[in-house]
Amino acid sequence: MKAVRVALALAGLAALVRGLVLLVDLGPRLPAVLVWALGGIVLHDGVLAPLVVLLGVLAASRTPAWLRAPLVGLLVVLGPLTLVAVPVLGRFGARYDNATLLDRPYWSGYVALVALGVVVTAVVAERRRRSAPPRP
Amino acid sequence: MSERQLTGLAGRVDARLPHPEDFRSGLRGPRTTARLGGWLGIAFGVCFVTGLYSHYLQHPSPWVPLLTGPARLYQVTQGLHVAAGTAAVPLLLVKLWSVFPRFFQRPSAAPRRLLLDLLEKGSIALLVGSAVFQLVTGLANSAQWYPWSFDFISAHFALAWVAVGSVALHVAVKLPVVREAWGAPVETRPAAPGGLSRRALLRTTWLSAAVAALTTTSVGIPGVRRLAVLAVRSGDGPQGVPINRSAIGADVVDLLHDPAWRLTVTGPAGAVELTLDDLRAMPQTEAVLPIACVEGWSAGGTWGGVRVRELVALVGGGTDRDVAFTSLQPRGGYRTSTLPAAWVGLDDSLVALTLAGEPLHPDHGFPCRLIAPARPGVLQTKWLSQVDVVPA
Missing domain, CATH: 1.20.5 (Single alpha-helices involved in coiled-coils or other helix-helix interfaces)
Incomplete structure (x- = not known):
């Protein structure tokens, strides 16, 4: 394993140096x-x-315990997706002379994805609530 | 805990910042991080290899072999580039979450230890800085959004080497931890009552990566195209093919329909000037080829026109020389392109006059454009004015 580590480190350093030279x-x-x-x-x-x-x-x-895990799931899926969607939702790159660029109804698509996520989360949460042991 | 006592302002700040032990989630730890890191490494590897391939297609090097087919090759490599980069967003964010407490690890006071700690923090900063930079600039570029003052291509290329280098270095440092973590099973029971299990967290992250990739880049895959609700293109456009640069954007509108337009072809045996009718009178060939853009979208079209090799044969050009194509565009980095000799002899390397059976739409390069298989769309030069056989 030591040989693998040394080889990886050397290759990594070489690539790093190449990148830093390109940056300069x-x-x-x-x-x-x-x-x-x-x-x-x-x-x-x-x-x-x-x-x-x-x-x-x-x-x-x-939040009640039965809701926490579904909420984490919702955040893990919708959080990154929202960041990924920023350039198309804002249509910052749209050009008047090119109708083929950024030509989808992004807000409708995004809202549909969010709604789908919320519905799935709600269904999972409701199941967990019913199967959760009653509080003492 | 900090080994030294800070005084004054530094001490007060230090007292207010949390320590790694203050973060309580049992879902963090090497077993989570190593698995996320494995998939992230694969995603970055795919991005790096496909990115390099795209780079060398645009800047050929005698050291790098380029493939002239299959025609859809570039569509696949560049689609993978963008899909892997998009999928890396949730992978990177959850991985950084899983190690975030380490951010608050205080450097050691012992000089030797301090140097090592600072080196490690520095290498992590290179890794995080370059990774975030690559994903942010790549995503913005695919939507043609340039909110910065630097040149995207050279910066994205330079930081790609920094990113892949710091990933390799990081793996080299962490390999023993990674191996041990992969050897330990992933729990299916939640760490805290009512919470998520480690396996559920990982599976949710894989789902997140798949959703991000599918909704942005599946536009090139028949059947699931409608799921790509966040794709930068619907895949439609004039004559059924989207465009990147319009005739207006390229400032060529007034030049296209000039009756004095001629295609000048030069080669070892001299030069000829061809009118559009001359070109139409030559043997015509049809080819089904995609326009595949660096931004990750692609669309197929049926192109008709004259084979490049038959055109250069008029001026004594063979299939052993590169051919340079020049556009009517008055300026811009993609005014000219060079078709390497390996492509010149292909049956489906065309100077196209038609798309979908009609004369080219002005935005597709009327009067004629270059179209060849397995190359980036930016090299399929439009609004041609000149074709030159490059001297050996």
Whole structure:
């Protein structure tokens, strides 16, 4: 296993060096790239992750036990999907001269997906509520 | 717990920040992280390999073999690129959740240990920064949204190497933990009463990845196309094929119908100028070929026109030379493209005059365009004005 680890580390370092050289080659455009790369870390670690932790704390203290697991499922599916959908929901890239770009009814599709998720969550939660042992 | 005592402001901040032990969910831990990491590694691997292939199609290198077929090859590799990148969004987010408490691990006070801790944190920062950058810029690019001032292609290419390098380094460091974690079974019982079990969390994440990929990129797969409610294209357009750059966008509207338009073809034996009627009088060939774009969408069409090899034969060009195509477009990075020699002799490499049996729509490149199998759409140059056999 040691050989595998060393080989992986060397290959990784080589790719990293290649990437850093390519980054330096960007020249005057490098600062903007770094701002976006660092911004990703800050937004995730500073905003998104604490928000999810907060939601977890709220769910643990404010919701009945039978509802928690279905809610986690809903968040795991709809949370990332919502982030993925941002570019098409906002239609930020739409162009007046190209009707074939961003040409779907995205909000209807998104609302339908959310509704489907909520219905499935509700059905699962209701089943769990019925099968949960009565509180002492 | 912190081994040293901080004083003043640093101490007050330190006292307010949580410690890794403060996070209580029993669903975190190596058994969760290793499995998420495995699938994330596969997704990133697929993205890297397909991305490199797309890169070398656009910037050929003598070291990289390129395949001229099957015609749908690029449609598949680029569809996989975007699908794997989209599926990686939930995988990455849940994986980062599973290790988030480590973010609050205080670096050691002992100098040697401190250096190692800082190196590890630095490598993780490279990993997270490049991974988030690649997914965010890739998704925005597929919707043609450019809210930044840098060039997408060169930045996405550079950070791809950083991402794949830091993933490999990370796996090398963590391999013993990963092996042990994979050896341990995944619990089906919830860690806390009423909570989710580890297996249920993992399965929900796989479902999330599948939903994200299916709703955005299944537009190229017959039968499930209607499920792609978040796809950047419906797959429809003039003559049944979507477009990326319109005639208006390329600033060629006034040039298309100019009666003085000629297609200039140059080669070893000299040059010829052909009118549209001259081209129509040459032997016509039909080919069913997809337009497959770097943004991950693709649509098939039936194209008709003159074979590239028959066109260059007029000026003494053979199938052993690359051929350069130039557009009427006054500017833009994709004004010209080079068709490598390996494609020149193919039966279905065409200078197309028709799509779906009609003259090309202005947005599809009227009077004529290049269309060849297994290549990115941006290289299928539209509104041709010149075809040159590249000297050896």
